[in-house]
Amino acid sequence: MQSWDDRIAEFWRDADDTDPARMRAQIDQLLSPAECSDARGLFERASLEDFLGDESAAVPLYEASLSQGLDLDRENRARIQLASSLRNLGRQDDALQMLAEFEFSTEYLPARDAFVALALWDKGDGAQALRNALQAADPALGRYRRAIEAYAAELFDDRQP
Numbered sequence: 001m002q003s004w005d006d007r008i009a010e011f012w013r014d015a016d017d018t019d020p021a022r023m024r025a026q027i028d029q030l031l032s033p034a035e036c037s038d039a040r041g042l043f044e045r046a047s048l049e050d051f052l053g054d055e056s057a058a059v060p061l062y063e064a065s066l067s068q069g070l071d072l073d074r075e076n077r078a079r080i081q082l083a084s085s086l087r088n089l090g091r092q093d094d095a096l097q098m099l100a101e102f103e104f105s106t107e108y109l110p111a112r113d114a115f116v117a118l119a120l121w122d123k124g125d126g127a128q129a130l131r132n133a134l135q136a137a138d139p140a141l142g143r144y145r146r147a148i149e150a151y152a153a154e155l156f157d158d159r160q161p
Contacts, residue, residue, distance in 0.1 A: 008044055020052045039068035043078050055085035075097040076108040083115050110136060 002010070005031050015023065026099050031041045043152035046061030062082035070078055071143040077105050079102050104112045113136030134152040141148050 004040070006087060011044075015051060017052055020054075023048060023052065039065045039070045040074065042068065043070060043074050046078070047081060050081055050085055055088045058085045059080075059089065072105065075102075076105050079104070080111050080115060083119070087119045087122060089116065090122075092123045095119045098122075 009024060011030055016022070027045060033043070042061050042065035046058045046065060049055070049058035049061060059082065062078050062085065066075065066078055066082070079098055083098040085093040086092075086098060096116060099112050099116050099119070113132060117129040117136070118135040120126075120132060131152045135150055137148070138145060
């Protein structure tokens with residue numbers, strides 16, 4: 001018998017956003033009654049609603065999963081995905097707060113930084129968004145680091161694209 005994580009991974013491998021009713025029925029079948037209300041089940045349901053483009057349904061599910069407590073990997077993912085959904089709903093300040101108030105694992109820092117830049121851009125702060133994106137790229141800049149840092153420091157908020 002497959003483990004819970006294996007069943008969920010298989011579900012996501014075969015995910016198809018063209019048939020939301022089928023996808024919701026499939027996740028209902030995958031999650032036992034206990035798993036439907038535990039943090040992991042809530043997170044997977046939130047992820048599905050997000051995948052299907054229904055961010056307004058995803059947000060409370062993400063929030064519930066976080067309040068019940070997730071393992072560290074899922075918490076990183078839930079916070080990034082919740083921030084993305086909040087941003088898509090026009091709640092940029094809430095998205096930025098979600099991304100700022102948690103210490104993300106190293107592997108999730110590039111995604112966090114990308115979503116911070118997107119939320120700043122949506123707020124109309126293009127210069128700060130670009131500065132953040134350039135700073136996030138810092139580890140990969142190598143010999144160009146000093147030049148990029150100097151250029152990023154020169155960006156001003158009144159120089160919108």
